[in-house]
Amino acid sequence: MSRMTTHRTNTRRTTQRDTIVEVITQSPGPITVEQIHELAKKTIPSLGIATVYRTIKLLLENGTIQTVVLPDGLSRYESAALGHHHHFRCRACGNVFDLDICPVKLPKDMTLPGGYTVDDHELTFYGTCPNCQ
Ligand SMILES: [Zn+2]
Ligand SMILES: [Zn+2]
Missing domain, CATH: 3.30.1490.190 (Ferric-uptake regulator, C-terminal dimerisarion domain)
Structure with a gap:
Protein backbone atom coordinates (compact mmCIF):
# COMPACT_ATOMS: atom_id res chain seq x y z
CA MET A 1 0.00 0.00 0.00
CA SER A 2 2.69 2.49 1.01
CA ARG A 3 4.86 1.35 -1.88
CA MET A 4 1.93 1.96 -4.23
CA THR A 5 1.51 5.48 -2.85
CA THR A 6 5.21 6.24 -3.25
CA HIS A 7 5.16 4.96 -6.81
CA ARG A 8 2.17 7.10 -7.71
CA THR A 9 3.76 10.21 -6.17
CA ASN A 10 6.98 9.67 -8.11
CA THR A 11 5.09 9.20 -11.35
CA ARG A 12 3.21 12.43 -10.83
CA ARG A 13 6.42 14.33 -10.04
CA THR A 14 8.08 12.92 -13.16
CA THR A 15 5.13 13.96 -15.31
CA GLN A 16 5.23 17.51 -13.92
CA ARG A 17 8.95 17.68 -14.53
CA ASP A 18 8.61 16.28 -18.07
CA THR A 19 5.88 18.80 -18.85
CA ILE A 20 8.00 21.70 -17.59
CA VAL A 21 11.06 20.49 -19.54
CA GLU A 22 8.88 20.17 -22.65
CA VAL A 23 7.47 23.68 -22.24
CA ILE A 24 10.99 25.12 -21.93
CA THR A 25 12.52 23.17 -24.83
CA GLN A 26 9.58 23.82 -27.18
CA SER A 27 9.46 27.56 -26.52
CA PRO A 28 10.84 29.73 -29.37
CA GLY A 29 13.07 31.44 -26.81
CA PRO A 30 13.94 31.63 -23.13
CA ILE A 31 10.86 32.12 -20.90
CA THR A 32 10.14 33.34 -17.38
CA VAL A 33 8.79 31.28 -14.48
CA GLU A 34 5.35 32.87 -14.98
CA GLN A 35 5.34 31.98 -18.68
CA ILE A 36 6.44 28.41 -17.91
CA HIS A 37 3.63 28.16 -15.34
CA GLU A 38 0.99 29.47 -17.79
CA LEU A 39 2.05 27.08 -20.57
CA ALA A 40 2.46 24.01 -18.32
CA LYS A 41 -1.03 24.58 -16.85
CA LYS A 42 -2.50 23.78 -20.28
CA THR A 43 -1.30 20.20 -19.67
CA ILE A 44 -1.59 20.13 -15.87
CA PRO A 45 -4.31 22.62 -14.80
CA SER A 46 -3.65 21.99 -11.09
CA LEU A 47 0.06 22.84 -11.35
CA GLY A 48 1.11 25.36 -8.68
CA ILE A 49 3.72 28.09 -9.15
CA ALA A 50 5.70 26.72 -6.15
CA THR A 51 6.14 23.41 -8.00
CA VAL A 52 7.38 25.28 -11.06
CA TYR A 53 9.98 27.14 -8.96
CA ARG A 54 11.08 23.88 -7.29
CA THR A 55 11.33 22.03 -10.60
CA ILE A 56 13.34 24.86 -12.23
CA LYS A 57 15.80 24.80 -9.31
CA LEU A 58 16.21 21.05 -9.77
CA LEU A 59 16.62 21.33 -13.56
CA LEU A 60 19.28 24.02 -13.09
CA GLU A 61 21.12 21.82 -10.59
CA ASN A 62 21.15 18.77 -12.86
CA GLY A 63 22.21 20.82 -15.89
CA THR A 64 19.07 20.37 -18.03
CA ILE A 65 18.37 24.09 -18.31
CA GLN A 66 20.29 27.36 -17.93
CA THR A 67 19.40 30.89 -16.89
CA VAL A 68 19.32 33.80 -19.31
CA VAL A 69 19.41 37.24 -17.71
CA LEU A 70 18.82 40.23 -19.96
CA PRO A 71 19.08 43.89 -18.96
CA ASP A 72 15.33 43.96 -18.15
CA GLY A 73 16.38 42.05 -15.03
CA LEU A 74 14.05 39.08 -15.50
CA SER A 75 15.45 35.56 -15.26
CA ARG A 76 14.44 33.40 -18.19
CA TYR A 77 15.21 29.75 -18.77
CA GLU A 78 16.25 27.75 -21.79
CA SER A 79 17.58 24.29 -22.60
CA ALA A 80 21.25 23.89 -21.69
CA ALA A 81 21.69 21.78 -24.83
CA LEU A 82 21.40 24.76 -27.20
ZN1 LIG B 1 6.49 40.93 -29.99
ZN1 LIG C 1 27.65 34.70 -31.82
Missing part, protein backbone atom coordinates in the same frame (compact mmCIF):
# COMPACT_ATOMS: atom_id res chain seq x y z
CA GLY A 83 24.58 25.59 -29.04
CA HIS A 84 26.00 29.06 -29.59
CA HIS A 85 23.09 31.38 -30.33
CA HIS A 86 21.78 34.87 -29.68
CA HIS A 87 18.57 36.42 -28.42
CA PHE A 88 16.09 38.88 -29.81
CA ARG A 89 13.91 40.85 -27.39
CA CYS A 90 10.71 42.38 -28.77
CA ARG A 91 10.13 45.89 -27.42
CA ALA A 92 6.38 45.56 -28.02
CA CYS A 93 5.51 42.26 -26.29
CA GLY A 94 8.67 41.80 -24.22
CA ASN A 95 9.14 38.21 -25.38
CA VAL A 96 12.61 36.88 -26.08
CA PHE A 97 13.34 34.67 -29.09
CA ASP A 98 16.28 32.49 -30.05
CA LEU A 99 18.18 33.44 -33.19
CA ASP A 100 20.43 30.82 -34.66
CA ILE A 101 22.35 33.33 -36.71
CA CYS A 102 25.61 34.75 -35.45
CA PRO A 103 26.71 37.91 -37.25
CA VAL A 104 29.98 38.09 -35.33
CA LYS A 105 32.75 36.85 -37.55
CA LEU A 106 35.93 36.95 -35.54
CA PRO A 107 39.04 34.87 -35.80
CA LYS A 108 39.32 32.37 -32.96
CA ASP A 109 41.17 33.72 -29.93
CA MET A 110 41.48 37.15 -31.44
CA THR A 111 43.45 39.58 -29.33
CA LEU A 112 42.00 43.07 -28.91
CA PRO A 113 44.16 46.17 -28.54
CA GLY A 114 45.39 46.27 -24.95
CA GLY A 115 46.07 42.54 -24.86
CA TYR A 116 42.54 41.11 -24.34
CA THR A 117 42.17 37.64 -25.81
CA VAL A 118 38.55 37.00 -26.85
CA ASP A 119 37.15 33.44 -26.69
CA ASP A 120 33.39 34.12 -26.61
CA HIS A 121 30.75 36.84 -26.88
CA GLU A 122 27.17 37.62 -25.96
CA LEU A 123 24.82 39.65 -28.07
CA THR A 124 21.16 40.64 -27.73
CA PHE A 125 19.09 42.17 -30.53
CA TYR A 126 16.15 44.51 -29.89
CA GLY A 127 13.25 45.41 -32.14
CA THR A 128 9.79 44.15 -33.12
CA CYS A 129 8.96 40.45 -33.45
CA PRO A 130 6.87 39.08 -36.40
CA ASN A 131 3.80 38.73 -34.11
CA CYS A 132 3.88 42.43 -33.23
CA GLN A 133 4.58 43.88 -36.69
Whole structure:
Protein backbone atom coordinates (compact mmCIF):
# COMPACT_ATOMS: atom_id res chain seq x y z
CA MET A 1 0.00 0.00 0.00
CA SER A 2 2.69 2.49 1.01
CA ARG A 3 4.86 1.35 -1.88
CA MET A 4 1.93 1.96 -4.23
CA THR A 5 1.51 5.48 -2.85
CA THR A 6 5.21 6.24 -3.25
CA HIS A 7 5.16 4.96 -6.81
CA ARG A 8 2.17 7.10 -7.71
CA THR A 9 3.76 10.21 -6.17
CA ASN A 10 6.98 9.67 -8.11
CA THR A 11 5.09 9.20 -11.35
CA ARG A 12 3.21 12.43 -10.83
CA ARG A 13 6.42 14.33 -10.04
CA THR A 14 8.08 12.92 -13.16
CA THR A 15 5.13 13.96 -15.31
CA GLN A 16 5.23 17.51 -13.92
CA ARG A 17 8.95 17.68 -14.53
CA ASP A 18 8.61 16.28 -18.07
CA THR A 19 5.88 18.80 -18.85
CA ILE A 20 8.00 21.70 -17.59
CA VAL A 21 11.06 20.49 -19.54
CA GLU A 22 8.88 20.17 -22.65
CA VAL A 23 7.47 23.68 -22.24
CA ILE A 24 10.99 25.12 -21.93
CA THR A 25 12.52 23.17 -24.83
CA GLN A 26 9.58 23.82 -27.18
CA SER A 27 9.46 27.56 -26.52
CA PRO A 28 10.84 29.73 -29.37
CA GLY A 29 13.07 31.44 -26.81
CA PRO A 30 13.94 31.63 -23.13
CA ILE A 31 10.86 32.12 -20.90
CA THR A 32 10.14 33.34 -17.38
CA VAL A 33 8.79 31.28 -14.48
CA GLU A 34 5.35 32.87 -14.98
CA GLN A 35 5.34 31.98 -18.68
CA ILE A 36 6.44 28.41 -17.91
CA HIS A 37 3.63 28.16 -15.34
CA GLU A 38 0.99 29.47 -17.79
CA LEU A 39 2.05 27.08 -20.57
CA ALA A 40 2.46 24.01 -18.32
CA LYS A 41 -1.03 24.58 -16.85
CA LYS A 42 -2.50 23.78 -20.28
CA THR A 43 -1.30 20.20 -19.67
CA ILE A 44 -1.59 20.13 -15.87
CA PRO A 45 -4.31 22.62 -14.80
CA SER A 46 -3.65 21.99 -11.09
CA LEU A 47 0.06 22.84 -11.35
CA GLY A 48 1.11 25.36 -8.68
CA ILE A 49 3.72 28.09 -9.15
CA ALA A 50 5.70 26.72 -6.15
CA THR A 51 6.14 23.41 -8.00
CA VAL A 52 7.38 25.28 -11.06
CA TYR A 53 9.98 27.14 -8.96
CA ARG A 54 11.08 23.88 -7.29
CA THR A 55 11.33 22.03 -10.60
CA ILE A 56 13.34 24.86 -12.23
CA LYS A 57 15.80 24.80 -9.31
CA LEU A 58 16.21 21.05 -9.77
CA LEU A 59 16.62 21.33 -13.56
CA LEU A 60 19.28 24.02 -13.09
CA GLU A 61 21.12 21.82 -10.59
CA ASN A 62 21.15 18.77 -12.86
CA GLY A 63 22.21 20.82 -15.89
CA THR A 64 19.07 20.37 -18.03
CA ILE A 65 18.37 24.09 -18.31
CA GLN A 66 20.29 27.36 -17.93
CA THR A 67 19.40 30.89 -16.89
CA VAL A 68 19.32 33.80 -19.31
CA VAL A 69 19.41 37.24 -17.71
CA LEU A 70 18.82 40.23 -19.96
CA PRO A 71 19.08 43.89 -18.96
CA ASP A 72 15.33 43.96 -18.15
CA GLY A 73 16.38 42.05 -15.03
CA LEU A 74 14.05 39.08 -15.50
CA SER A 75 15.45 35.56 -15.26
CA ARG A 76 14.44 33.40 -18.19
CA TYR A 77 15.21 29.75 -18.77
CA GLU A 78 16.25 27.75 -21.79
CA SER A 79 17.58 24.29 -22.60
CA ALA A 80 21.25 23.89 -21.69
CA ALA A 81 21.69 21.78 -24.83
CA LEU A 82 21.40 24.76 -27.20
CA GLY A 83 24.58 25.59 -29.04
CA HIS A 84 26.00 29.06 -29.59
CA HIS A 85 23.09 31.38 -30.33
CA HIS A 86 21.78 34.87 -29.68
CA HIS A 87 18.57 36.42 -28.42
CA PHE A 88 16.09 38.88 -29.81
CA ARG A 89 13.91 40.85 -27.39
CA CYS A 90 10.71 42.38 -28.77
CA ARG A 91 10.13 45.89 -27.42
CA ALA A 92 6.38 45.56 -28.02
CA CYS A 93 5.51 42.26 -26.29
CA GLY A 94 8.67 41.80 -24.22
CA ASN A 95 9.14 38.21 -25.38
CA VAL A 96 12.61 36.88 -26.08
CA PHE A 97 13.34 34.67 -29.09
CA ASP A 98 16.28 32.49 -30.05
CA LEU A 99 18.18 33.44 -33.19
CA ASP A 100 20.43 30.82 -34.66
CA ILE A 101 22.35 33.33 -36.71
CA CYS A 102 25.61 34.75 -35.45
CA PRO A 103 26.71 37.91 -37.25
CA VAL A 104 29.98 38.09 -35.33
CA LYS A 105 32.75 36.85 -37.55
CA LEU A 106 35.93 36.95 -35.54
CA PRO A 107 39.04 34.87 -35.80
CA LYS A 108 39.32 32.37 -32.96
CA ASP A 109 41.17 33.72 -29.93
CA MET A 110 41.48 37.15 -31.44
CA THR A 111 43.45 39.58 -29.33
CA LEU A 112 42.00 43.07 -28.91
CA PRO A 113 44.16 46.17 -28.54
CA GLY A 114 45.39 46.27 -24.95
CA GLY A 115 46.07 42.54 -24.86
CA TYR A 116 42.54 41.11 -24.34
CA THR A 117 42.17 37.64 -25.81
CA VAL A 118 38.55 37.00 -26.85
CA ASP A 119 37.15 33.44 -26.69
CA ASP A 120 33.39 34.12 -26.61
CA HIS A 121 30.75 36.84 -26.88
CA GLU A 122 27.17 37.62 -25.96
CA LEU A 123 24.82 39.65 -28.07
CA THR A 124 21.16 40.64 -27.73
CA PHE A 125 19.09 42.17 -30.53
CA TYR A 126 16.15 44.51 -29.89
CA GLY A 127 13.25 45.41 -32.14
CA THR A 128 9.79 44.15 -33.12
CA CYS A 129 8.96 40.45 -33.45
CA PRO A 130 6.87 39.08 -36.40
CA ASN A 131 3.80 38.73 -34.11
CA CYS A 132 3.88 42.43 -33.23
CA GLN A 133 4.58 43.88 -36.69
ZN1 LIG B 1 6.49 40.93 -29.99
ZN1 LIG C 1 27.65 34.70 -31.82
